[in-house]
Amino acid sequence: MxxxxxxxxxxxxxxxxxxxxxxxxxxxxxxxxxxxxxxxxxxxxxxxxxxxxxxxxxxxxxxxxxxxxxxxxxxxxxxxxxxxxxxxxxxxxxxxxxxxxxxxxxxxxxxxxxxxxxxxxxxxxxxxxxxxxxxxxxxxxxxxxxxxxxxxxxxxxxxxxxxxxxxxxxxxxxxxxxxxxxxxxxxxxxxxxxxxxxxxxxxxxxxxxxxxxxxxxxxxxxxxxxxxxxxxxxxxxKAGIGGDLLFVEVEERPVGPAPSPDVSTEGAEFSSFLAGIEGVSRVTVQDGRWVLVVSSGELAAPRVLSAVAGRGHTVRSLAMKKPTLDDVFLHYTGRALREDEGSSDFLRRRIGLRRARA
Amino acid sequence: MSTAARPVVKRGSTVMSRTFLVDTWWVAWREMKHFVGERVRVIMILVQPFIWLVLMGNLFQRMAMLPGFPARSYLDYMAPGVVTMVTLFGGIFGGMTIVWDRRLGYLNKLLAAPIARSAVVSGKMLAIGIQTSVQAAIIFGIAMFMGVTFKTGVLGAVMVIALAAILSTVFAGISLSFGAVITSHEALMAVMNFFTMPLMFTSNAMMPLSFMPGWLQTLAKINPLSYAINPMRSLFLTGWRPGELIQGVIILSLVSLALGVLATRLFKRSLA
Missing domain, CATH: 3.40.50.300 (P-loop containing nucleotide triphosphate hydrolases)
Structure with missing residues (x-):
């Protein structure tokens, strides 16, 4: 050489x-x-x-x-x-x-x-x-x-x-x-x-x-x-997601005298309502919880709480999280990384691949 | 990053052929380690031919009394048959190792190394050849101990062992060819079992040709086993017959080579 x-x-x-x-x-x-x-x-x-x-x-x-x-x-x-x-x-x-x-x-x-x-x-x-x-x-x-x-x-x-x-x-x-x-x-x-x-x-x-x-x-x-x-x-x-994640769970039945419809039945409308809150850039649903992408979790959390309350709903839980690669995966593929494990479709695909490789 | 830190790896396609023998040896080395490492297997290898010789030698004892039987006792006739039988069983399951290696992921490790693909096949064939030589030598020893006739001395014994070794690589070649395309060891086992008995009984390992119906005699003549048994039996019972011996060695070597090439091709094709 x-x-x-x-x-x-x-x-x-x-x-x-x-x-x-x-x-x-x-x-x-x-x-x-x-x-x-x-x-x-x-x-x-x-x-x-x-x-x-x-x-x-x-x-x-x-x-x-x-x-x-x-x-x-x-x-x-x-x-x-x-x-x-x-x-x-x-x-x-x-x-x-x-x-x-x-x-x-x-x-x-x-x-x-x-x-x-x-x-x-x-x-x-x-x-x-x-x-x-x-x-x-x-x-x-x-x-x-x-x-x-x-x-x-x-x-x-x-x-x-x-x-x-x-x-x-x-x-x-x-x-x-x-x-x-x-x-x-x-x-x-x-x-x-x-x-x-x-x-x-x-x-x-x-x-x-x-x-x-x-x-x-x-x-x-x-x-x-x-x-x-x-x-x-x-x-x-993680930065590509655009900020922190806020997980919000809302009581399905609104409280108070004003008869507003269920959250579950007005999904799309409630979603755009959440998206309209200041600092919220994206709204999705995962496991019955609303997932909000917000520029800053600390600033957005109180705003979301008061906005939801103002609409007559009760927030059952609220969690804030810095994004992980799991969230990145969800963001880009629309599914959770773990979701596949154990599902029969996934197993079939996996076994198919193993066979093909062997 | 200094170049001195890089390994001394011989590279290039011309080197491939030169390292072929070395690669073959290291693949075989691993197989031999497995062979020696299994104590139960080593014991079985010693016991099995002994049982065959004693059991079958006695079972068919009276057959030697039949008119036209070509040996003094059935045991005399049978000894080279047992050598080829053990060779057949040892060789035909040689392809199993490739199926196991594939399943355990070791095959990919071998293939990811810069060794020739053909060395994986030839290495396994070489290992089978060595193992069979050992087994054949042991059977030979047991047969001598039991007083079997042997006419050609030490050199004849070496020839018997060499014939067994070459014959075993023929069966290993068949087995590896199937092992290259069949990925389940259950299926390969079934296919190989399909081969063993017909090969055994369409040869003159147990029974003289003259005792067989015509169609079976024809089959026996193209059976590769016959090309080892006939010269082997001469070495045992009659003495040197160079023509028969050379013919056997050449034909078996060519068949073994052809099967080795076939196995390598199937093996390469299975990788794409």
Missing amino acids: RAMNAAEIRAALAEPIISVEDLVKVYRGGVRAVDGVSFEVKRGEIFGFLGPNGAGKTTTIMMLITLLRPTAGRGRVCGRDITVEPDEVRARIGYVSQDIAVDDTLTGRENLFLQGHLYHLTKDLIAERCREVLEMVDLTDRAGSRVSTYSGGMRKRLDIAGGLIHRPELLFLDEPTLGLDIQTRRRIWDYIRLLRDRENVTIFMTTHYMEEADQLCDRVAIIDHGKVAAIGSPSEL
């Missing part, structure tokens, strides 16, 4: 480490898992794909790591085209799947040793890197034990260590904390930050936990039904 001059190195570093244009994946059977996705990931950032199960997150990762061929669109990873030079891409990236794919019958060290060989590292380098990554994930003491004796959290840490053995420029983490308890989850978050800060590894991760995306990611893409709904830093996305 020809040595690059300084200008070329600068140009290579300035180039986004992932750039994706109109990526589409249609599985056999017609499931449109990824439906025209475009985004860029900068070198050194932690980039998160946030969306419910079945949104197309794993399918996108599978295309970026060259395990699935895109139906349409282009993707460049580490400066290489994913369809033209898949081997080159694979040599430069690390991948940790959501399945915790460590080999039970091998010891922790043997798992890493094997992975080092699969990435064509020299024997000395493998020994050195094994020591480093084991220390990083706190598994040095247990490295000689069979993985079948490990806890779920230890397995996950070992799996992540394996993804680092060849010092990739870019690490793909698919649902890195899926099914782990909260302490283990926080520890994994710490490792991911450590990786980025100390090893300068760019992280592309998927998650359906909004607090994970919020805590960990520099930038987040909200993905739903195979499409990117919004991209930005968590604070940008």
Whole structure:
């Protein structure tokens, strides 16, 4: 390989480490898992794909790591085209799947040793890197034990260590904390930050936990039904909602002598009444509560209370909240992030995807 | 970011072919670790052929008295049959590992590594070949212990084991080809079971060709098992027959190679 001059190195570093244009994946059977996705990931950032199960997150990762061929669109990873030079891409990236794919019958060290060989590292380098990554994930003491004796959290840490053995420029983490308890989850978050800060590894991760995306990611893409709904830093996305959230619950029967109709029966009218209150920019209904987007919760709350009372209604409850990524998701997709869990339609879609991927 | 911090990864498509053998070895290494790691399985491998030899050797003992039976005792006749039987069972379930790897997510880990796709197939075939060699050697030892006739000495024993190893990669190739397209291990198990008994009984592993009806003799002649059993039986009972031996090795190797290529193609296609 020809040595690059300084200008070329600068140009290579300035180039986004992932750039994706109109990526589409249609599985056999017609499931449109990824439906025209475009985004860029900068070198050194932690980039998160946030969306419910079945949104197309794993399918996108599978295309970026060259395990699935895109139906349409282009993707460049580490400066290489994913369809033209898949081997080159694979040599430069690390991948940790959501399945915790460590080999039970091998010891922790043997798992890493094997992975080092699969990435064509020299024997000395493998020994050195094994020591480093084991220390990083706190598994040095247990490295000689069979993985079948490990806890779920230890397995996950070992799996992540394996993804680092060849010092990739870019690490793909698919649902890195899926099914782990909260302490283990926080520890994994710490490792991911450590990786980025100390090893300068760019992280592309998927998650359906909004607090994970919020805590960990520099930038987040909200993905739903195979499409990117919004991209930005968590604070940008939250600011994009336009202010604080006010949850108002109103007694259905109005009090007082003036016979005004039920709130439930005059929904649209009551909604525009709420929207007319000073400082309220948006009104929606969620779980039988009115959700108001207001520029400042502290200022709007008393105004809303008096306006509703003035109309002859009683406020049963009022809650104020700074927006979270959950609210951002709701804002952009019209549904709550959690809503999908357990619904049969969602399960069918999810199982369909798993089958198609397998 | 210094370039020294980056790994020494050999890259490029020309290197792919050079690392093919190395990749094959590491895939096989993992399979061998599984093989050795299962203590119960190792014990069964020792016990099973012993039981077959004792049980079936006694069950069919009288058959050797039939006119035209080609061996002194049924046990003599049967020993190479048991070697191929164990080879058949060991090889035909080789595709199961790919189904398990897929289910556990390890297959994606292998595929995400910069190794040749074909190495996943060849590695598993190599591992089956090594495992079968071990099993064949054990059966051979047990057979000798039971006083089975063997005419060709140590070199002959090596040939028997080599034939078994090559034959096992043929079955592994069949099994991996199905494993590449069938993603449920229940379904693969059913398909493989469909193969084992017919392959067994359309060969001369248990019964001399001359005892079979004509149509069955024709089937037995195209059965890959026969290409291992015939030279093996000669090595046991009659002595060196180089023509038969070379023919067997060449045909089985070619079939094994073809199935390896087929499995790789099906496997690659299943990924798109």
